[in-house]
Amino acid sequence: MAYQQFYTGFLNANKGKQHYACHSHYFWPDCTREAMLNYWDDSAKYVDEKWGYFFQTLVPELQQRISKILNTGAPEQIVFAPNTHELLYRIMSCIDSAAPYKVVSTDSEFHSFQRQASRLEEQGAIELITVPTKPYHTFASRFKAAIAEHNPELVFFSQVFFNSGYVVNDVSDIVHSVTNDNTLVVVDGYHGFMAKPTDLADIAHRIFYLSGSYKYAQAGEGACFAHVPVGCKLRPTYTGWFAEFGELDKPRETGGKNNVQYSLDGMRFAGATMDFTALYRLRAVLRMFEDNSLDVAAINDYVMSMQRTFLKKLADCNHPLLNEKHLAVNNEMNRGHFLTFELDNADVTKALASKLKAHHILTDFRGNRLRFGFGLYHTPEYIDLRALSEIP
Structure with a gap:
């Protein structure tokens, strides 16, 4: 073709x-040009009611499509945001620690993580353990060793490193090496999603997977997402009103501690008002792929x-x-x-x-x-x- x-x-x-x-x-x-016009038309048609329309039609379809591509078996665990940095910081806001907490990562992460982690380390909020990606043939074993040695609160690494193109083919093996159930595991999948065949079935219960449409999903900026671990009950401090969409958990005390409610699925990591134009573009591209058996x-x-x-x-x-x-x-x-x-x-x-x-x-x-x-x-x-x- x-x-x-x-x-x-x-x-x-x-x-x-x-x-x-x-x-x-x-x-x-x-097809993305027509999608942008469709967004305008729907916004004119629904006005204030467009949010309900988006979350009843657009969002579920994209959740289903992305979940199928990644084989998570849990479309309800997909949550959207304008960029992965917002999702990353929301995940990190779940870690409640008065003392600096440990983060194991690599020397080849994109700026969304690297800049934020460096600033938090500068502030004394985290202790950043950085594992060199080179030599590549020993990366996985060295990274797993660092996780075992430091028992961190957060593990963050890329599926494909942005500065070299090296593919971490043993993502599942690394994730399974994290024996502390309280350790958050985040995989930056931006250079993997819609580029390299990815199957998260055996780790969907354990990882946050971040990606978006700016690169290989071909829909441009503004449509990023996270797969949230199945059964996750974390309560992000950095939260927005979208996180109350859908069925909510119940407050433990009226007007007291833990009174802020969260969605029971991946939407608990949602933020607030965003421009859905990019999601329209993403839907159009994924439909185009399906129509052409791609x-x-x-x-x-x-x-x-x-x-x-x-x-x-x-x-x-x-x-x-x-x-x-x-x-x-x-x-x-x-x-x-x-x-x-x-x-x-x-x-x-x-x-x-x-x-x-x-x-x-x-x-x-x-x-x-x-x-x-x-x-x-x-x-x-x-x-x-x-x-x-x-x-x-």
């Missing part, structure tokens, strides 16, 4: 450019084939910097939907990214790591690296 037909709007707006930053901002399928496995197979095509064409260029010797993750089985090239330093990387941009090859970089992302709108013909002959 020619998947480019789904992306005519963004492709036409970017003619003459090769966009390899879909691990950051994926081109939106054309599941995550098929998407992954196609994207990985585009990576192989890119690497073959790259090898023909024999470029001194952009070559397989500089790949952060060589094994395709351990690689997400982008290629990361590790160069000598940040200045060299920035200069190369600028030269590529001057030739309308758009990518991005983090420090000394240059990243090329691939998506459904790429084809073998789209990938044209002849300009590398003019870039030293």
Whole structure:
């Protein structure tokens, strides 16, 4: 199937450019434009009653679709927010500790976690234990060892590391290694959801799984979600009025302690008023996938084939910097939907990214790591690296 037909709007707006930053901002399928207009129409139709309409129609459908993709078996445990940072901080607000509490994480987490954790550590609220992700082949064993040694209140790690593309294929094994039932386990799935086939069935009772639509779900910013562990009774301090939607738990004392009620399902981690436009876009994209029999496995197979095509064409260029010797993750089985090239330093990387941009090859970089992302709108013909002959 020619998947480019789904992306005519963004492709036409970017003619003459090769966009390899879909691990950051994926081109939106054309169906998202109509979805945004539908949101306007429904808002005009329902006005103040739109919240009830959204939570009776839109939200349940998305919960069902996301739960099916992740195989959680618990759609009611999906809760939405404008960004994953809001969900992360809400989860962390459940930890009631006068003394600094321990957090085990890695040196490769995205800013939503890293900045917040660093600030809390600076404040003396947490003790942050940071496990290096490299060397990758020993990461899982070293991470499990750190969890066992420190017995933390919170474990946080990514399914796919944003700065390298390395896929943690043994997520379940790491989660099962956490023997303290009171330890909160959070998996950042942003580079995994709708990119790599993911089955949370055996850990759905144990983890918070965070993700959203800005990247591989292709619906843009503003539609993030968390899968909340099945049976979770935690009471976030950082809470909003959406958390009272649905059946509520009962206050223990009228007007006293624990008088604030929470939804009995994942909505107990909900926030407050948000713009649902992005959720309309997400629904449209997921419906489009279903209508065209596109599941995550098929998407992954196609994207990985585009990576192989890119690497073959790259090898023909024999470029001194952009070559397989500089790949952060060589094994395709351990690689997400982008290629990361590790160069000598940040200045060299920035200069190369600028030269590529001057030739309308758009990518991005983090420090000394240059990243090329691939998506459904790429084809073998789209990938044209002849300009590398003019870039030293």
